[in-house]
Amino acid sequence: MALLRKNNDKPPALTQEPDVVVDDSTVSTGSAGKGKATPKRRDAEAANKRPLVPSDRKAAARDARDKSRADRARAYQGQKAGDERYLAAKDKGADRRYVRDHVDARWNLGEFFLPVALVLFVTMLFAGGSTYASVYTLVALYSLVIVAIFDTFLMWRGLRKRLKAKFGEVRKGTVMYASLRAFQIRRARLPKPAHKKHGVYPE
Template structure:
């Protein structure tokens, strides 16, 4: 009885073996039924693992070369911005000079005769006079008082500049409120931007004035 059962089990045809189990056995062993090697002999890495292996480190190994490259890039960017300030190219101006409001401020200041643009030459002249009359105490005091007077006049002129500029900017960039009046809040630093430009000699201003003459007011 036992021998007949054994012989029946052993005499079952090979084709009756479950093909799914056989395939799983072959895949798990990494070799086909003939015993030879198959594929690359190792499991295929997952997609995220392969992508992580292909990524380059953010910090290069050669820090000296990276620092040099960063300096070269910064120098190139400064050269581009300087050329833009010379030519008036809005696309490559520094961030502090970009935008229609900053352009309006520059055009308004450049169109106006400002006492500040004469301050440096006048102050230098007073310093020379002070050295010439250094031995004369009375003249030194007079020259010093005159210099203080010029400073006060330029400060008053800068105040008038900002008052007129803000009024013009409110008319151009202001938003009409519920009361029917335009309100405008200038960007932070706009006043100093205008005043510092007004205190520069006109031909040395950057970005360059869009007009070569005074009196050409922005629209």
């Protein structure tokens, strides 16, 4: 009994857990690997916001007009030069360029139609309502139209053979494209003729 009492009087050994040392450098701050804290959503949205309405509306409108005017001028110069980037769909393609060069190379009676028609119209005005002058003017005008159409037909026959020999086929609408260009005044044609003088046919 004495032995048991002696053992019971001995206080039990206290077990101590090792202290845990927290390294502040290893604590995640939500931005590991970035080197800086992630910005808040509202701050990011505020940084990306752009004003919908410029502060100076007059200056913005003036700049827009200047830019639009410059774009139109550049497009017009490109059309005059035959630049494919600025041409309309009906003018694009090697075959259409060939048609333009062929029409511009020959003397077409159709290109004189508008100037002659204007002269005849002025003649009728100064004729004072004379019946004979009106009849002669109309006869001359219709005769010019018929001759110009026949000349355009001859032009198209030769051009069609050249197109088939060079491109193998003739695109739909080419006959109208060539005829309308033949009836335009040479200086007013767009794209502009590649050569200033007649007689230079495409190869």
